[in-house]
Amino acid sequence: MDVHYTAVATANGRDGKAVTSDGRLEVALAVPVEMGGGGGNGTNPEQLFAAGYAACFASAIGAVARTTRQDVRDVSVTAEVGIGGDVENGFGLTVVLRIELPEDLENGRDLVERAHQVCPYSNATRGNVPVELVIE
Numbered sequence: 119m120d121v122h123y124t125a126v127a128t129a130n131g132r133d134g135k136a137v138t139s140d141g142r143l144e145v146a147l148a149v150p151v152e153m154g155g156g157g158g159n160g161t162n163p164e165q166l167f168a169a170g171y172a173a174c175f176a177s178a179i180g181a182v183a184r185t186t187r188q189d190v191r192d193v194s195v196t197a198e199v200g201i202g203g204d205v206e207n208g209f210g211l212t213v214v215l216r217i218e219l220p221e222d223l224e225n226g227r228d229l230v231e232r233a234h235q236v237c238p239y240s241n242a243t244r245g246n247v248p249v250e251l252v253i254e
Contacts, residue, residue: 132162153201164199164211171239172197175215178237182229190229194218213249226253 126139129147133155137144149155150162176195183190196216203209219226230251234240243249 129163133158133160135160136166164201167211168197168199171199171213171215174239175217175233175237178233178240179217179229182232182236186229188223188229190220190223192218192220211243211247213243213247214252215249216252216254218254 127136127143128139129136132147132149134147135145136147145166146158146160147162148158148160151157172195175197176193179193179195180190194217196218198214198216200212200214201209202212217230219229223229230253234249234251240249
């Protein structure tokens with residue numbers, strides 16, 4: 119694969135911080151109360167993954183739509199990333215992608231399915247993480 123861009127970030131745990139190599143992103147991290155943490159004023163890896171997946175999937179829809187000259191400026195993607203499991207058996211993720219499409223869009227389901235085949239996040243999770251696509 120010809121790599122076009124490489125993002126680099128460093129984190130020092132779930133209760134710490136994460137920083138990108140270019141300094142454009144620096145976030146405090148905190149373990150959610152639901153996972154036994156204090157909640158704190160930070161974000162968590164699941165929220166960061168959800169934001170990245172939602173943005174990437176929306177972009178993939180746009181890329182696929184351009185091939186058929188469809189207007190998808192009003193598309194919105196919400197990613198819900200769940201985490202579960204334990205140390206003995208390992209942890210895992212689940213993803214629900216909620217896609218809001220324009221009402222007049224033709225073949226919306228097909229567009230979403232095609233985007234799911236080209237989105238790098240979808241390709242990375244395929245076979246490893248259950249991903250549900252919900253068109254709203």
